[in-house]
Amino acid sequence: MADYKDKPLICIDFDGTIAQYDGWKGIGVFGEPLPGVAAALARLRDSFRYQICVFTTRGEVDAIRDYLKRNCIPFDYINDAPVMDGQNPGKPPAKYFIDDRAVRFEGSWTRVMRQIEELDEIEMTRNGAAYHVGITDEPAPELPTHACQCGCTTDEASGYVPRYAMKSYGYSLTKDKATGESTWKAIGEAPPVVVSEPESCWCGRELESKGSPDFIGDDVNTMPVCTMHYSCPVHGQYYDKPRGIAISGKARSGKSTLTDMLIKAFPSPSSWHEESIATPLKIEWFKTNCVERFAMGEVADIVSEVNRLKLSDPKVRPGLIVLGQMRRAQDPDYWLKQLPLGEGAIVSDCRFKNEFEYLQQHGFYMIRVNATADTRAARGQMDIDDSSETELDDPEIQWDKVIDNDSTFLVLADNADDVVRKVRRLG
Structure with missing residues (x-):
């Protein structure tokens, strides 16, 4: 693991930023975690390689630590960090501060x-x-x-x-x-x-x-x-520019490869990044089944553990299916609402019509990646008779771009470049 000095620090407020807050209720009384916070902090820690310091006016550090572990919200420090030792005993030398009460200063x-x-x-x-x-x-x-x-x-x-x-x-x-x-x-x-x-x-x-x-x-x-x-009758109030990109396709059609290509194709520095609808599902399943391991320190990094969970794994697939269906029965858009769908998000696993409609209404540029059954079989994937694979086969669905990925890697890369040019021009 890299030394803490090699990883930038990010400070995040607790009340109103990590936990819901509608006024002081007393010591140790915390609101429910805000939607998407666990997945967002996990990504900051695992993908962006930030150290996370929960920086709060609350003094009940042990209670906050228990709350974060119980809800599988990644963190490294609470109101303290090694970089605050020595010459930095006051305000943490963080790269960013995230706070619901913050006012950004930009020179004026x-x-x-x-x-x-x-x-x-x-x-x-x-x-x-x-x-x-x-x-x-x-x-x-x-x-x-x-x-x-x-x-x-x-x-x-x-x-x-x-x-x-x-x-x-x-x-x-x-x-x-x-x-x-x-x-x-x-x-x-x-x-x-x-x-x-x-x-x-x-x-x-x-x-x-x-x-x-x-x-x-x-x-x-x-x-x-x-x-x-x-x-806009399709994109609602997000009519000024595409807010993000969503990709749909069957297993082994090339969704993940296209996502990687798109992220690399946008000029640096870029805010474009991958989001997966499956991530909050995996995190909630993990919280239910493995929370004791996380709380006891057996699991140091929830993101690494969650990323190891495969939707096709027979040990976890039944539980993921049951949990996914249960939440969707409560609210068809439940998992979508857990995602931090800010500008620059590339959702790599759009599988159902309600997901298509939700993302489209939120201003996403919708892409369908097709590959024949023979092509996908050659890549190691046989057809799956499941609604998650077939629901978006409807020819009446209007995609912003359809990519046939039965050819070479270079052809797919050309398609990725074309998407980037079009999205940048529209923005």
Whole structure:
């Protein structure tokens, strides 16, 4: 194992970042793990070779350690690390800090202050303070009960008022220098609202308007209009560029090889990386069947152990199938929701129609890799009569690209280069 000095450190907050958090409940009271956190930290540790330091204001280190082990969340240190010894006793010399309360500094204090103002505004409006004018005698604005179907809602239950909506109604956020409190202040007649109207999605389909009638009026100069109310009928709100790539194909059709080619073909530095729908399934199975080994230190690296689990292994396949079907019965998209599907994700194992639809609706460029039964048999794989192998054989499914992989390695590499060129051009 490499010395810790050879591996960069990444510091990650606990409450609200690793564990769900909706306010202090007491010492040792932790929320459930956030979806995708175990898989993401496992990948940071195993693939990106980071040391993980859980950096939290909580002092109950032993309880947090037990929580992380119980939930199979990889970590190396808690509130301490060898690199903090000697000349670094204070703030850890981490390459990155991940925190739900972080504000990124990029050389401009003006930008930082704007971010803090907006964050304070969101917190204040969620608590209902947006309806209180405060230092002025102006009445609170009358706002529609439903702002926009895209999610920018204004209702009494949440108390959330979008910033642009308040400005459109003639109010701006003003901070009282004496008290430091931020309040809404009338600024006079409502300014015109600039509405950008994109023409089409990156896939070429015409965008649809999703605005609600009580929000978008006849006169766009007086009614606030959210630009996010535009939507592609296929890719939803992700119409500006492909968010990721998803690959489907039968066993030994070349999905993994294509994934490796794509990652290498994107110019460096690149954020493109592999994600597998099977990873959270394997991790949950491992937590159920091997958690004691992990907690006792017999398993040092959960990712290495999970990667050794083969879906075809007769010792684990029945359990994986049962667990997978049980979770999908609860929610067809359960395993997809566990994945960190940020920009640059290449999902290498899209097998079912709901997975296809979910990824497509989240802006993924969809690829089908085909290979004949003879080709796959020559690669050591006979046909499998299983829905995971056949459900996406439907010829009516519209793929962004179909690759026939019955030829040479170089032909597949040319196809990978073509995908990269197209995705970069669309982005």
